[in-house]
Amino acid sequence: MASRPTLVSVAAQLGLSRQTVSNAINAPERVNPETLKRVREVIAASGYRPNAAARQLRTRRSRNLGFRLFPTVDGINGAIMDRFLHSLTENLQLHGYRMTLFAASSDRAEIDSYGELLETADLDGFILTGTHHGDERGRWLMEREVPFVAFGRPWSTDDSGCPYPWVDVDGRAGTAEATADLLGRGHRRIGFLGWPESSEVGANRRSGWEAALSGVLAPGELKSLSVGVPDGIRDGAAGALKLLANGATAIVCASDSLALGASEQLRTASPGVPPAVIGFDDTPVAAAVGMSSVAQPVEEAARHIVKIMRGLLEGPAERSEPAAHVLLAPRLVLRDSGGPLATPIAL
Amino acid sequence: MASRPTLVSVAAQLGLSRQTVSNAINAPERVNPETLKRVREVIAASGYRPNAAARQLRTRRSRNLGFRLFPTVDGINGAIMDRFLHSLTENLQLHGYRMTLFAASSDRAEIDSYGELLETADLDGFILTGTHHGDERGRWLMEREVPFVAFGRPWSTDDSGCPYPWVDVDGRAGTAEATADLLGRGHRRIGFLGWPESSEVGANRRSGWEAALSGVLAPGELKSLSVGVPDGIRDGAAGALKLLANGATAIVCASDSLALGASEQLRTASPGVPPAVIGFDDTPVAAAVGMSSVAQPVEEAARHIVKIMRGLLEGPAERSEPAAHVLLAPRLVLRDSGGPLATPIAL
DNA sequence: CATTCACTTTTGATCGTTCAAATTCATTTA
DNA sequence: TAAATGAATTTGAACGATCAAAAGTGAATG
Numbered sequence: 001m002a003s004r005p006t007l008v009s010v011a012a013q014l015g016l017s018r019q020t021v022s023n024a025i026n027a028p029e030r031v032n033p034e035t036l037k038r039v040r041e042v043i044a045a046s047g048y049r050p051n052a053a054a055r056q057l058r059t060r061r062s063r064n065l066g067f068r069l070f071p072t073v074d075g076i077n078g079a080i081m082d083r084f085l086h087s088l089t090e091n092l093q094l095h096g097y098r099m100t101l102f103a104a105s106s107d108r109a110e111i112d113s114y115g116e117l118l119e120t121a122d123l124d125g126f127i128l129t130g131t132h133h134g135d136e137r138g139r140w141l142m143e144r145e146v147p148f149v150a151f152g153r154p155w156s157t158d159d160s161g162c163p164y165p166w167v168d169v170d171g172r173a174g175t176a177e178a179t180a181d182l183l184g185r186g187h188r189r190i191g192f193l194g195w196p197e198s199s200e201v202g203a204n205r206r207s208g209w210e211a212a213l214s215g216v217l218a219p220g221e222l223k224s225l226s227v228g229v230p231d232g233i234r235d236g237a238a239g240a241l242k243l244l245a246n247g248a249t250a251i252v253c254a255s256d257s258l259a260l261g262a263s264e265q266l267r268t269a270s271p272g273v274p275p276a277v278i279g280f281d282d283t284p285v286a287a288a289v290g291m292s293s294v295a296q297p298v299e300e301a302a303r304h305i306v307k308i309m310r311g312l313l314e315g316p317a318e319r320s321e322p323a324a325h326v327l328l329a330p331r332l333v334l335r336d337s338g339g340p341l342a343t344p345i346a347l
Numbered sequence: 348m349a350s351r352p353t354l355v356s357v358a359a360q361l362g363l364s365r366q367t368v369s370n371a372i373n374a375p376e377r378v379n380p381e382t383l384k385r386v387r388e389v390i391a392a393s394g395y396r397p398n399a400a401a402r403q404l405r406t407r408r409s410r411n412l413g414f415r416l417f418p419t420v421d422g423i424n425g426a427i428m429d430r431f432l433h434s435l436t437e438n439l440q441l442h443g444y445r446m447t448l449f450a451a452s453s454d455r456a457e458i459d460s461y462g463e464l465l466e467t468a469d470l471d472g473f474i475l476t477g478t479h480h481g482d483e484r485g486r487w488l489m490e491r492e493v494p495f496v497a498f499g500r501p502w503s504t505d506d507s508g509c510p511y512p513w514v515d516v517d518g519r520a521g522t523a524e525a526t527a528d529l530l531g532r533g534h535r536r537i538g539f540l541g542w543p544e545s546s547e548v549g550a551n552r553r554s555g556w557e558a559a560l561s562g563v564l565a566p567g568e569l570k571s572l573s574v575g576v577p578d579g580i581r582d583g584a585a586g587a588l589k590l591l592a593n594g595a596t597a598i599v600c601a602s603d604s605l606a607l608g609a610s611e612q613l614r615t616a617s618p619g620v621p622p623a624v625i626g627f628d629d630t631p632v633a634a635a636v637g638m639s640s641v642a643q644p645v646e647e648a649a650r651h652i653v654k655i656m657r658g659l660l661e662g663p664a665e666r667s668e669p670a671a672h673v674l675l676a677p678r679l680v681l682r683d684s685g686g687p688l689a690t691p692i693a694l
Numbered sequence: 695c696a697t698t699c700a701c702t703t704t705t706g707a708t709c710g711t712t713c714a715a716a717t718t719c720a721t722t723t724a
Numbered sequence: 725t726a727a728a729t730g731a732a733t734t735t736g737a738a739c740g741a742t743c744a745a746a747a748g749t750g751a752a753t754g
Contacts, residue, residue, distance in 0.1 A: 004466065006740055017704045022742065032702060049466040053409070054740035056400035057709045064447070069436050072429045078631075082419045082429060089416050090450040098468060099448045100411070103437040119351065119396040121445060233635035257635065284425075285632060288580035288604065353710055364734045369712065379732055401710035404739045 005048040014042055025050065062122040063096055065309065068110050069103045070130065079283045080298055081129070084151065087302035088127065095310060099127075111140050118146065124313055127151065127305060131166070133200055138164050147312040149305045153327075155200040165312070165323040167304045171201060171280070174294035174330035175208030175252050178278040181332060182250045187276060188216060189225060191248030193239045193258050196228040205254045205280065229258070236261025240277075244269050250276035256283045256293055263291055274336050282333050290335045297328050304328070352395040361389055372397065409469040410443055412656065415457050416450045417477060426630045427645055428476070431498065434649035435474065442657060446474075458487050465493065471660055474498065474652060478513070480547055485511050494659040496652045500674075502547040512659070512670040514651045518548060518627070521641035521677035522555030522599050525625040528639075528679060529597045534623060535563060536572060538595035540586045540605050543575040552601045552627065576605070583608025587624075591616050597623035603630045603640055610638055621683050629680050637682045644675050651675070 007018040014021070016039070023030045024039040031039070042048075056062045067085070072078055089099050100123060104110035114137075117123045125147035128137055133155040141148045142164055150166040153159045159166075175192070182190050192209040195202035206226060213222060224246045229235040236258035243251055244265060251266065253259035259279030266275030279286050282295035304326045311324070354365040361368070363386070370377045371386040378386070389395075403409045414432070419425055436446050447470060451457040461484075464470045472494035475484055480502040488495045489511055497513040500506045506513075522539070529537050539556040542549035557569060564572070571593045576582040583605035590598055591612060598613065600606035606626030613622035626633050629642035651673045658671070 007742095008740075018741080019705080019743095020703055023703085026742080030702075035702080049463075051404070051469070051740050052467050053400050053403035053469055054709090055742075057398070057404055057711085057740080058742045060709080062400070067448075069433045072426070072433055072631075078426060078429055079419070082425055085448070086416045086419055086450055089448045093450060098464075101414075101432070101436045101446045101448060103433055103440060116396075117445075120399050122398070122400055233632075260635075284419075285580075288607075354712095355710075365710085366712080366735080367733055370733085373712080377732075382732080398710050401739090402712075404710080404741085405712045407739085 004051075005046040006051070007048075010039075010042055010046060010048050013046070014038060056122055060122065061313075062124055064098050064100050064121065064123050065092065066114070066117050066121075066123045066126040067099050067101055068113070068126075068129070069101050071103075071105060079285075080281050080296060084129075084298040084302060087299040088305065091302050091306040092309075095306065097124075097306075097309075107135065107137055111137055114140065114146070118144075125149075125309060127309070131155065147309065149308045149312070151301060151305060152201075160325060162325065163323055165308045165325065167301050167308070167326040167328070169296045169298075169301065169330050170327045171205040171294075171330070172208035172211070174280065174296075174332065175205045175254075176212045177208075177330075177332045178252045178292075178294055179209045179212035181334070182252065182276055182278065183212065183216065185250075185276065187250040189221070189247045189249050191225040191227070191240075191243035191246070191251045192253075193236060193243060193251050193262050194226070194228050194254035195231060199228075202228065202254050209252050231255055231257050233257050233261040237265050240265035251278070253277065253279050255280050256286045256291070259291060259293065260285065260289070263289075278332070286333075286335075292335045293333050295331045295333050297330065300328055301326075351398075352393045353398070354395075357386075357389055357393060357395050360393070361386060403469055407469065408471055408660075411445050411447050411468065411470050412439065413461070413464050413468075413470045413473040414446050414448055415460070415473075415476070416448050418450075418452060426632075427628050427643060431476075431645040431649060434646040435652065438649050438653040439656075442653065444471075444653075444656075454482065454484055458484055461487065461493070465491075472496075472656060474656070478502065494656065496655045496659070498648060498652060499548075507672060509672065510670055512655045512672065514648050514655070514673040514675065516643045516645075516648065516677050517674045518552040518641075518677070519555035519558070521627065521643075521679065522552045522601075523559045524555075524677075524679045525599045525639075525641055526556045526559035528681070529599065529623055529625065530559065530563065532597075532623065534597040536568070536594050536596050538572040538574070538587075538590035538593070538598045539600075540583060540590060540598050540609055541573070541575050541601035542578060546575075549575065549601050556599050578602055578604050580604050580608040584612050587612035598625070600624065600626050602627050603633045603638070606638060606640065607632065607636070610636075625679070633680075634682075639682045640680055642678045642680045644677065647675055648673075 007021050011018045011021045020031060020035065021039055024036050028036055092099055100121060102113050102117060104113050114126065126141065128148055128150040129152060131138070131150045131152040131154055135154060138150065138154060148164065150164065151168065153166055153168045154162050156162060179190055190213060192206055194206045197203065210222060225243060225248055227239040227242050229239040236253065239258065240251060240262035251262045253262055256279035259277050263275045263277045266277055277291065279291055279293035282293040286293040308324045354368050358365045358368045367378060367382065368386055371383050375383055439446055447468060449460050449464060451460050461473065473488065475495055475497040476499060478485070478497045478499040478501050482501060485497065485501060495511065497511065498515070500513055500515045501509050503509060526537055537560060539553055541553050544550065553573060560569060572590060572595055574586040574589050576586040583600065586605065587598060587609035598609045600609055603626035606624050610622045610624045613624055624638065626638055626640035629640040633640040655671045
């Protein structure tokens with residue numbers, strides 16, 4: 001046993017042909033049950049594993065999927081990408097798939113990489129993140145019939161008619177739930193701290209807040225209780241100040257970064273009272289400071305994506321069914337929203 | 348041109364043999380300069396790209412490296428892994444390498460994956476992170492002569508004699524610089540807020556603080572000014588309280604999470620004064636709240652790792668030189684250490 | 695008893711590349 | 725002039741798997 005076993009060496013050991021051994025692995029139903037058993041025993045004993053390169057050369061399948069790494073922008077919200085990536089890798093692994101990373105600084109660069117990766121690395125498909133309105137990536141991939149699943153809606157006029165599969169989290173439902181919770185605690189003038197209009201994810205999250213308050217506040221009041229700022233703690237603090245000035249007593253935020261800033265402003269405005277602020281993404285920072293936040297079920301999203309992807313890759317070639325769309329409900333994680341930053345802990 | 352160009356199709360177009368075209372790509376010096384030029388033109392025009400699977404099958408090289416994803420523990424400090432991963436991917440990409448991810452919940456599981464990945468995916472090597480004393484992973488890989496580079500020292504008794512290559516950041520130098528800076532600002536009783544004794548990285552960072560203060564404080568005083576707690580904002584707050592009780596006026600921390608907690612305690616203890624706290628890792632949270640921190644040059648580390656890895660994979664087979672060890676100096680990033688959490692921002 | 699059939703196993707070709715060993719042809723050397 | 729050298733190119737044989745089609749079983753069918 002000098003070198004690694006191959007199909008031929010295993011077959012020779014059994015007095016069978018390579019193809020029978022191959023069938024035992026890939027199409028067991030074609031093999032005589034008794035033979036199958038013998039083959040399997042020898043495979044297990046010899047530690048034989050099919051060579052990926054040879055298989056790939058013949059089948060044109062690599063069992064490798066591409067995933068683009070974005071330049072790190074905000075490490076606070078980026079933390080959920082971490083969880084997503086881990087969960088994705090883990091789930092793919094369960095089914096014999098692997099993930100190949102690549103870096104790209106823009107969507108255009110990402111598309112350029114597709115060609116490169118498809119041709120040189122024989123990737124079977126891609127997983128897209130950060131989709132936005134007018135995203136060219138989906139179109140490019142569809143034109144070439146490259147399998148892919150997006151984490152995030154396309155944000156086109158009619159998401160449900162989208163020709164490619166996506167999995168997303170219902171941000172709107174999340175902010176609505178957060179707002180409802182604050183209403184239940186007696187708040188009426190609840191502000192929304194989000195991103196500028198151009199952000200589709202932001203608009204979606206804002207809509208949940210708006211819907212929850214539509215019967216409570218007048219449209220004019222709603223308008224004065226919503227601000228859009230870039231993402232970040234400082235921006236959040238600045239935005240919160242404006243909301244406070246407009247009479248807000250509680251704030252629902254589009255991200256934990258914003259919420260962290262807002263939280264501090266509310267605390268300064270009314271010392272002693274735990275700030276009624278709810279963040280988004282339930283990042284470790286939120287957990288650490290004891291801030292309530294809307295948690296995205298990224299693990300569940302990863303599972304769905306893997307399932308859909310497997311359907312694309314392993315399902316029948318003629319798939320006339322429409323592309324799968326999964327919208328997952330987030331979960332509101334309630335904490336005291338005050339925590340150690342407000343009240344020093346005694347030993 | 349229905350299907351993808353191959354060596355044979357390109358050769359036919361040129362009236363040459365496949366091998367000449369192959370040589371033009373892999374050993375240009377063997378090809379007549381004029382022929383070379385012609386071949387290159389046709390390659391460029393046809394968009395030919397060598398098929399990775401075929402190449403891999405023949406050469407037993409995949410140009411793919413493995414990277415283990417750890418379960419996300421702390422999203423605050425995990426953010427630097429994000430940057431590292433991105434930088435690594437980017438640098439490898441420049442040289443035609445790719446990274447394959449895999450998830451493992453323990454070192455033992457990681458080792459199990461090695462076998463699997465080496466056999467089925469033909470990975471050329473691995474990049475290790477989170478090395479610790481008595482790490483079995485390095486040994487396993489060395490025994491099988493699998494190329495790998497570690498990000499992090501082995502933390503054995505004599506790191507410089509380590510038989511395998513590593514790149515690490517000199518944490519000791521970082522905390523020493525941080526401590527020196529605080530000394531320069533007039534502080535004397537500077538505390539160290541780190542992890543329990545068992546952490547080697549923590550002990551290393553502690554040693555820098557100790558060295559910087561050795562001529563300033565008595566051993567007994569040093570002892571009372573150092574605490575070890577698990578990582579996290581709450582732990583940091585608790586630890587800081589203890590240091591304050593022992594008379595500390597400034598604190599050097601082993602992580603930004605700890606520093607964030609400590610920062611708040613100092614602010615409560617002496618309102619109005621920006622807290623003299625320095626964190627470690629320079630995470631986005633530190634930047635966001637305006638806290639000073641010791642920045643790890645992860646991009647530089649990634650570059651070194653890629654360089655060493657390329658040496659292992661592409662260098663002469665007989666490499667008798669000792670394994671490369673690179674210790675990089677971190678950089679102290681000074682901020683006001685107060686920021687928006689302390690002073691609400693006016694619009 | 696020959697034919698058909700289902701089931702199981704085998705054979706030959708192929709995927710696209712690189713290695714190792716020819717082969718060609720012009721040029722230098724003995 | 726024959727032989728040796730050298731550079732440039734070509735040929736045959738892998739690498740290890742899967743596909744497609746053929747061949748070998750034995751039982752059921754007419």
